[in-house]
Amino acid sequence: MMEHAQEALFRPVRAGNAFEETVERLMQAIRLGVVAPGERLPSERELATRLGVSRVTVREAIRSLQENNYVESRRGRYGGTFVNDVIPKSAPGKExxxxxxxxxxxxxxxxxxxxxxxxxxxxxxxxxxxxxxxxxxxxxxxxxxxxxxxxxxxxxxxxxxxxxxxxxxxxxxxxxxxxxxxxxxxxxxxxxxxxxxxxxxxxxxxxxxxxxxxxxxxxxxxxxxxxxxxxx
Amino acid sequence: MMEHAQEALFRPVRAGNAFEETVERLMQAIRLGVVAPGERLPSERELATRLGVSRVTVREAIRSLQENNYVESRRGRYGGTFVNDVIPKSAPGKExxxxxxxxxxxxxxxxxxxxxxxxxxxxxxxxxxxxxxxxxxxxxxxxxxxxxxxxxxxxxxxxxxxxxxxxxxxxxxxxxxxxxxxxxxxxxxxxxxxxxxxxxxxxxxxxxxxxxxxxxxxxxxxxxxxxxxxxx
DNA sequence: CGCCAATGGCTCGCAGACATACCTTTGGAG
DNA sequence: CTCCAAAGGTATGTCTGCGAGCCATTGGCG
CATH class of the missing domain: 1.20.120.530 (GntR ligand-binding domain-like)
Known part of the structure; x- marks a missing residue:
């Protein structure tokens, strides 16, 4: 049996729960500048469809981004969730x-x-x-x-x-x-x-x-x- | 906004449910020959830990492999789940x-x-x-x-x-x-x-x-x- | 021969995620 | 000025998957 290849194949099947994964993706879009400051994220319903998670989960993820000041949401038609200018930092700790x-x-x-x-x-x-x-x-x-x-x-x-x-x-x-x-x-x-x-x-x-x-x-x-x- | 990069970033967060993902991994290990015919897979408890899913899910995945004749399980100490020689084929349909x-x-x-x-x-x-x-x-x-x-x-x-x-x-x-x-x-x-x-x-x-x-x-x-x- | 460790087999209650439906707000179109 | 489409906000019942525990089986070790 190939011992080392197993480490790759038998790694965890999911990086985290649906919520964490969703936060991660939205963070990626923002940090990598795919959605620039001032721009709007796709609507919650659209994100839910494309990310393959429920709208509840998308909303929880967006809520968490709001609390960390990454985005702001506005209601009504032509509303949406908009990316803020200030981008907080993350902590180190790598090996x-x-x-x-x-x-x-x-x-x-x-x-x-x-x-x-x-x-x-x-x-x-x-x-x-x-x-x-x-x-x-x-x-x-x-x-x-x-x-x-x-x-x-x-x-x-x-x-x-x-x-x-x-x-x-x-x-x-x-x-x-x-x-x-x-x-x-x-x-x-x-x-x-x-x-x-x-x-x-x-x-x-x-x-x-x-x-x-x-x-x-x-x-x-x-x-x-x-x-x-x-x-x- | 970069339209095309979004397709990559807003792809589904999970490839399938935990069960399907687990089957997929075990299939990989077998099809790629990482666990050869006649050899034993790690125990259910170990797989559950390493794959980050519950033992119930691992068992359901193994059950599905058994039904398709990929593996056989034996109880008792020195028992386990062993890879069979016959490896069924899959159907095509690619674009x-x-x-x-x-x-x-x-x-x-x-x-x-x-x-x-x-x-x-x-x-x-x-x-x-x-x-x-x-x-x-x-x-x-x-x-x-x-x-x-x-x-x-x-x-x-x-x-x-x-x-x-x-x-x-x-x-x-x-x-x-x-x-x-x-x-x-x-x-x-x-x-x-x-x-x-x-x-x-x-x-x-x-x-x-x-x-x-x-x-x-x-x-x-x-x-x-x-x-x-x-x-x- | 009997013990027991390690394996697969099984069950039940809980928590997370989902689908669905409906409510509220907003601003442009008519 | 009114209407309404589209967005965020909320609530609820269902189901998947998880955790934890226990049972059943097996073969080596003492």
Missing amino acids: FGDIHDALTLRKVLETGAAESAAGRSLGSAERRGLRVRLEEASTASLAEYRRKDSRLHLAIAEATGSASLTAAVAESRMRVNELLDTIPLLEPNLAHSNAQHERIITSILDGDPVAARQAMAEHLDGTASLLRGFLV | FGDIHDALTLRKVLETGAAESAAGRSLGSAERRGLRVRLEEASTASLAEYRRKDSRLHLAIAEATGSASLTAAVAESRMRVNELLDTIPLLEPNLAHSNAQHERIITSILDGDPVAARQAMAEHLDGTASLLRGFLV
């Missing part, structure tokens, strides 16, 4: 094994996504989307950088045309962002990142998978060593 | 989008895993494990090939030292295996695969990430084009 695990998975997923995206023939809408995200990230302030950065990386994953891969990248980024939130973000890092983003997107749009992978790998290695340095 | 999705994710994960494994300094136990799995796969009969093949690929994922990556590979393989089960497996494919496995493992043991990735990519492209040919 080395977690860091290796998270960074290994991220590198595999994101370098693979970059290569895969570069290998496809992208539609004009997709090409424009990538350029827009790149522009947004490059002009972002320090405060909003992490969110714009995530949106760019998610756009790259989407450009692979694989929903599973996009979902995996989103989850992976959440894990890594939790780690990144515990270390400072400095202007020089930001400038460096922007230059790397430029190279990645150019390579993808040029249809050069090797260059895209290479550029993404260098980009990720930067934050990876930063993390290892700060946290170990 | 093109699913295939692209599954194959894209698999390629990203497995080429990444091969490269990552080759980039680590492996312990002697890990090196031996890889050689054993390679030997097992190369001497496998047609009937047992898929299982031995999966065990080898899982061993490669494990060699990255990332539990998340291993879990992702396991899930990805299950999806692709479902597709592979619908097309014939021929002797020439098998011989070809074995040669490729040889190259992959050699590259990993030699610590050559570029060669390992390249070899894995070629290996996967083989079955990928086979699949696209048969199913589209």
